Amino acid sequence: MPVSEKKLRSNPAWIKRHLTDPFVKRSVQEGYRARSVYKLMEIDDKDKIIKPGMSVVDLGAAPGSWTQIVKERLTDKEGRLDGKVIAMDILPMDPIEGVHFLQGDFREQEVADQLTELLEGEKVDVVLSDMAPN
Structure with a gap:
């Protein structure tokens, strides 16, 4: 049975695209765990879904880039998590x-x-998920 090479991360073409991807480079430079962080940033910048004082659950969180952004956006200027x-x-x-x-x-x-x-006993204000099958 033929196997699609598009989805194999060991595929040299995929690796080359990944390593030259500007969002991958930017995420590494800025200390984020994955390029998907910019997707959540764009959504939250537009719709302001993450606000101080909220309880946020990130489903399918690994490697944790969305969790990093949630924490940043819930942290006040003094560095306290609100x-x-x-x-x-x-x-x-x-x-x-x-x-x-x-x-x-x-x-x-x-x-x-x-x-x-x-x-x-607190309620959850926001549930985030960027899950995808492996």
């Missing part, structure tokens, strides 16, 4: 200071219970 950020993914994710990370499938009761515990 809100709650919870990142969730079935994959591991390097820690981000001030962010709660739950590794597991959010559809499973055990993980949902952990989320409820972290929320401490």
Whole structure:
């Protein structure tokens, strides 16, 4: 059965496109974990969905670039986090200071219970997700 080479990250053409992508270069220079960070920035700059004091859950968060932006946008000028950020993914994710990370499938009761515990009776203001199948 033929296999499409377009989706294989070991494909030399994909690697070359990825390494020359201006958003990949910019994300590396600015210290973000993925190029998708600019998608959320554009959405939030336009629609102002992330506001101080909010509780935000990022589903499918790994590698964590969207979580980085949420934390930045909830951090005041004195460097204090004004809100709650919870990142969730079935994959591991390097820690981000001030962010709660739950590794597991959010559809499973055990993980949902952990989320409820972290929320401490508070409501979730925004749920973000940039999930895609591997």
